[in-house]
Amino acid sequence: MSDETEPTELSRRALIVGAGATAAAVGGAIGFRAVAGEQTPATGVPALGAQQAGVTRPAMPQQHCLVVVADLDTTALRTTLGALGTQIALMTDPSRGLADLTPDGPGDLTVTVGIGPGALGASGHSELATLLELPEFAGDAALPADRRGGELLLGVNASDPTILEPVASWLMEQVGGARMRWSEFGYRGTPVEGVGRNPFGYFDGIIVPRSEQELRDDVMIAEGPLAGGTICVMRRFRLDVEGFRRxxxxxxxxxxxxEQATGAPLSGGARDDQVDLDAKTPDGALLVPARAHARAAHPSFTGSALMLRRSYSYRASDDDHGHLFISYQNDVQTFARTQLRLDETDALMAFATPTATAAFAILPGMRDGSDLGASLF
Ligand code: HEM
Incomplete structure (x- = not known):
């Protein structure tokens, strides 16, 4: 790595100019559903903490993301994770930052790092690899090998889409033996009272765990070397928007x-209400139809917990656009059981074709002075 290519820390002047806004943003508590202004604060999502940024922080996902799925030299895993953690802490710290990458400061940049089963094995915890085992779902057999799995996930998210590319590219330079599998730019609809719409035009992400208790119970891993981490399932679906619109x-x-307009369940109520699976018309027809997505995905059928869905839309080309499904849960079976049921009974799946699939262990957060991934070694 030459000195010319190495990003430099933000100048002290930039630091002083940005300091007021930064202090306000870092000091202000963020409610899980941010309503005022509909946007996450423009500055500072701390990278340090018990959990990595980007899973539950910021409360409302940033409007843009760049997802990178790659392989890496697992014999250099510890060094790679340490280097990634150091750079992420630096580049997201509004008082330091990396001026070549984020000349106007990091804003609400977050980088979330996950590792795949081979990397978990290489860390000396092969027993943890089973935490990421997914069965084969409908359509998966047709996927090329590079679109199934992966050993490194970088989830780079920010309100400003122009910083995503340089940040991801700089981070990939830190990865020993990096080999790209696939990457994708994602965007989210402008949120209305905290929830945005997907390319079908429907509010997406209404029923998700929100309270501290739900996040503790269903999303974050409580014990062991991954305590403070979680499991991310990433599925890229091409959507048949034309067909759906017919x-x-x-x-x-x-x-x-x-309902598209309001987001309210067909069983009645307001947008943020749960669907009532038993509600019927006077002549006995189900109000939420038998093959409706919200019924098929309902956790009550699989006995599953809630998954934290923070999905994005993408457009790669004229005939490849759709939904980057991203969920976080502390038990991969929460996802697996749901997807298996969707494959059997969900009318929405007729309009969705999987084009990539993977599960990653999202590493615990970095404490001040500790390396990313330190608890695994
Ligand atoms: C393929 C594209 C998909 C689209 C366009 C989509 C869209 C939606 C929409 C519009 C809702 C209703 C609003 C909400 O609660 O967020 C919803 C709910 C939900 N979806 Fe999806 N979804 C997709 C795939 C998936 C997949 C793959 C899973 C998991 C295997 C999933 C799990 C869920 C769950 C758990 C709910 C909440 C159900 C409830 O408790 O009411 N979705 N989705």
């Missing part, structure tokens, strides 16, 4: 199980 508006609502 349905009548009533058929579309029936496919999702919620």
């Amino acid at each position: 349905l009548s508006p009533a058929e579309r609502d029936a496919t999702v199980g919620r």
Whole structure:
């Protein structure tokens, strides 16, 4: 690495100019559902803490992401993770920053690092690799090898999309033996009272764990070398938006199980209400149809916990655009059981084709002075 290419720390002047806004943003508590202004604060999502940034912080996901799925030299894993952690802490710290990458400061940049089963094994914890085992879902057999799995996940998220590319590229330079599998830019709809719409035009991410208790119970890993981490399932789905739009508006609502305009369940109530799976018309028809997505995905059928969905939309080309499904849960079976059920009974899946699939262990957060991934070694 030459000195010319190495990003330099932000100048002291930039530090002083930005200091007021930074202090306000870091000091202000962020409610899980941010409503005022509809945006996450423009500055500072701390990288240090019991958990990595980007899973539950910021409360409302940033509007842009760059997902990178790669392989790496697992014999250099410890060094690579240490280097990634150091750079992430530096580049997201508004009082330091890396001026070549984020000349106007980091804003709400977060970088979330996950590792795959081979890397977990190489860390000396092969027993943990089973935490990431996914069965084969409908359509997976057709995927090229590079689109199934991966040993390194970098989730780079920010309100400002222009910083994503340089940040990801700099971080990939830190990775020993890096080999790119795939990457994708994602965007989220402008949130309305905390929830945005997906490319089908429906509010997405309504029913997710929100309280501290739910996040502790269902999302974060409580014990062992991954305590403070979680499991990320990443599935890239090409969506048949044209086909979906050929349905009548009533058929579309029936496919999702919620009204497009308001997001309210077809069983009644307001947008943020749960669907009532038993509600029927006077002549006995289910209000949330038998094959509706919201019914098929409902945790009550699989006995699963809630998954934290923080999905993005993407557009790679004219005929490849859709949904980057991203969920966090502390038990991969929460996802697996749900996807298996969707494959069997969900009318929405007729409009979704998987184009990549992987599960990653999201590493515990970095404490001040500790290396990323330190608890694994
Ligand atoms: C393929 C593209 C997908 C689209 C466009 C999509 C869209 C939606 C929409 C619009 C909702 C209703 C609003 C909400 O609660 O967020 C929803 C709910 C949900 N989806 Fe998906 N989804 C997709 C894939 C998946 C997958 C792969 C899973 C998991 C295997 C999943 C799990 C869920 C769950 C758990 C709910 C909440 C159900 C409830 O408790 O009411 N979705 N999704």
